[in-house]
Amino acid sequence: MIVDAGPRTEVDARVEPTVSRLSFPNGTLLPGLFDAHVHLALDAGSDPAETLHTASDAELSAGRAMRAEQLLSTGGTTVRDLGYRGGPAVRLRDEITSGRKPRPRVLAAGTPLTAPGGHCWFLGGEVAGEAAIRSAVRRNAANGVDLVVVEGDPLSGLSALRSVRLVLAEGRPFGPGTALSDPPDARDR
Structure with missing residues (x-):
């Protein structure tokens, strides 16, 4: 975290003498990288959906x-786990925030949320109809999410734009934002 900036002599004068100082005269400062679309639950194997269904909770965690940790070691300081x-992503976020795990901000x-049989259906978010969409948003909010994801295919026969508006309206009182995964009929609007 950068807490001060300026010529070294000026910054040194403003810092307590007990504060550690590091010097990298030939180094380059790289800002932390933000990965806006990760699924930390998915491995890089040939069938990540199968791994989700066969691995134990402890293995998935x-x-x-x-x-x-791999993301952090390659410069990722913030990730949006979609x-x-x-609520495993929420639990990991809370462990990191509490300082129990040195990882990127999550x-x-x-x-x-997806239509029945839609993109990422195997993650358990299939919804059919407005009541199911509202219920799923409330369930996510109750789990403490930072955002609700709407997959790209239209939900439950609604247009993607209408689905997203419904999710936004339902989530607003609870605070979570909404992330989209390329809604097909909203691209031209």
């Missing part, structure tokens, strides 16, 4: 933490 069923989504 360890995998999420390992992938978050979902899995339930903006956590819960279960992504």
Whole structure:
């Protein structure tokens, strides 16, 4: 975290003498990188959906933490984890925020919303109809998510634009934002 800037002599004068100082005269300062679309629950195997269904909760939790650490080691300081069923991304975010795990900052989504059989259906967020969409948004908000994900295919026969408006309206009182995964009929609007 950068807390001061300026010529070194001026910054040194404003800092307590007990504060550690590091010098990298030939180094380059790189800002932290923000990865806006990750699924920390998914591994890089040939069938990540199968891994989600066969791995234990402990294995999935360890995998999420390992992938978050890998992102941090390559310069990723913030990630937007776009979902899995339930609240594991929220738990990882809370562990990081509490200082129990040195990982990147996580903006956590819960279960992504999709039409039955739609994109990422295997994450458990299939919804059919406005009542189901509203219920899913409330469930995600109750889990403490930072955002609700709406997958790109139209939800439950509604246009993607109408679905997104419904999610925004339903989520607004609870605070979560909304992320989109390329809604097809909203591109030209």
